[in-house]
Amino acid sequence: MSGHIIETMMLTKKYGDFTAVDQLEMTVDEGEIFGFLGPNGAGKTTTILMLMGLSVPSSGTAKVVGYDIVEESREIRKVASVLPEYSSLYGELTAYENLDYIGKLNDIPKEEREDRVEEMLEIVRMSEWADSKLESFSRGMKQRVGIAAALIKEPKVAFFDEPTLGLDPIGTKEIRELIIRLNKEQDLTAVLTSHLLPEIQMTCSRVGIINKGRMVVTETLENLSKEMTGAEDRSVEFRLSDVPQGLIGELEAISGVKSVTQENGRLYVYSGIDSDYDVSKTITDHGAVILMMRPREYTLEEIFMKYYEEG
């Protein structure tokens, strides 16, 4: 298994002429929360459906918990769970009945099932509404019951497909914290998909960015951010006490400085990180005082956009 709980090899899915997932390569390690990021229609859900054995790949293959997704999909469904996007449990059943049904489908014996349903409802804080019908719940509550249903089989890995879609900020926070807690307390490996960056930023240790069915990059969030800001030029904003004559010309002469512009009393120096020392020194040598110096860092939003556009 080589430490990877999920491993795909050239995984491809075509619907007619449309290629939803294109030679996807990805690995997820045991115990991590992996963020699967990409715009709508990038192929995230299709990938998950294939990994759960619900959809058959057109070519390529993958292993989940060591089982082949085509040959041993039923084994996978014993140890992996999915909380599908837009999905719902049965509206006409109560929260308890829904979980009980899922438990039965997993062949959990009656007594153990009763205990586990209670426990799961406790974990997602829905015990109070155990006997209310699912259709009477808010989206956030439904999602919590959905997570409980996904956990009833005590899976090794769980796929959460856009778990916070359509939730209010409080609901979003609750779900996010729940997933982190499950990861820590129950050693659950989680794959979380989202098209929203902050979502991933706050929960995941590692992200894979997918676009048009292809994995564009897989990296830890830190590295991703470093990679973007380290090597490349960026703009540094200066607020100075005054801008002496000739300063701009001299700054432009420093090697590594690409351009200098003055706007609204601010100076924007476009350069690499190595030139920062020389730039500041030149300014103070001219008798001006630096009131503020702020390198404009790439937000993850921009990293994200960059990869989206590349794909």
Place this chain on the structure above:
Amino acid sequence: MAGTLTVAQKELRDQFGSKRFLILFGLVLLLSTLAAYQGVDFIRDNTAAGFVYIFSGTQMSFSFIQTMVYFGPLLGLALGFDAINKERANGTLSILLGQPIFRDSVINGKFLAGATALATLVVGTIVIMSGVAIPLLGFGPTFTEASKIIVLMLLTIIYLVFWMCLGILYSVLTKRTSTSIMASIATWLTFSIVITILASVVSGFLAPLPGGEFRVQTEDGRFQMTPEFMEAMQKRNAIMSNIRKISPTNLYQDAASDILGVAGGFMRGMGFQQFQRTLTLGEALAANWANIAAIVVGLVICFAGSYILFLRSEIRPGE
């Protein structure tokens, strides 16, 4: 198998709890109980009539068989038309199939639950009708009559399950429940009403009645139909009855009426042979085996089709 039974159990609970099923059951019970009262009246007035008239009805009344002919397709289709596509539309299918069950457990379980619900409906209706009739009449069915009623019961269950399987097939073929419900209603109307209209139009076209005088006066002053007219009428009837045979409702009606051994119902016979034909159960089955086989074959084709299509279908995002 465990998965199948779990699904069946859940689906059966859904069926019995659904307003749809309760409304249809109520409607069938109402019509059947009324038919039972009429049957009791008829039997009291005609000493030659046996207990089975409770179910077959009389020339001019509405019977259990008639209820099944007209509402049977609706009952069966109503229990099947959204079996699969409702799960797709609600997004429950991916959660259900995300459990460690074989995919066929889902469709087998739904079939089992629907068939059980329909069997309960038929048995329940027949028991209640008997429960109404026996105290009023003061006597019950003889052994022969009871066996006829049991065979009728089985035939009715198979007939209703056939319609349910057609409904399940629609639910596999269509994405939306609104499409499959329209297909179901169209099917129901076609086989219970349109086919009869079609039969008369086609037969009129293929066997036009000769023009001119349709009757002649014989020497003793009575009127008689002309031979040409008689021939055209017979031809027309033959064509009509063949077209009617396309419809499972008519196959069922013919078989069911023969099993009870009486020509019942206002649509059948049109003659004055109320007590002339009394087939034994064996004779009835021998005469109608093709009809019964056609219904069974239809059931098997619809279910096998749904089964194969469902197993091969894709689970798309959002389902």
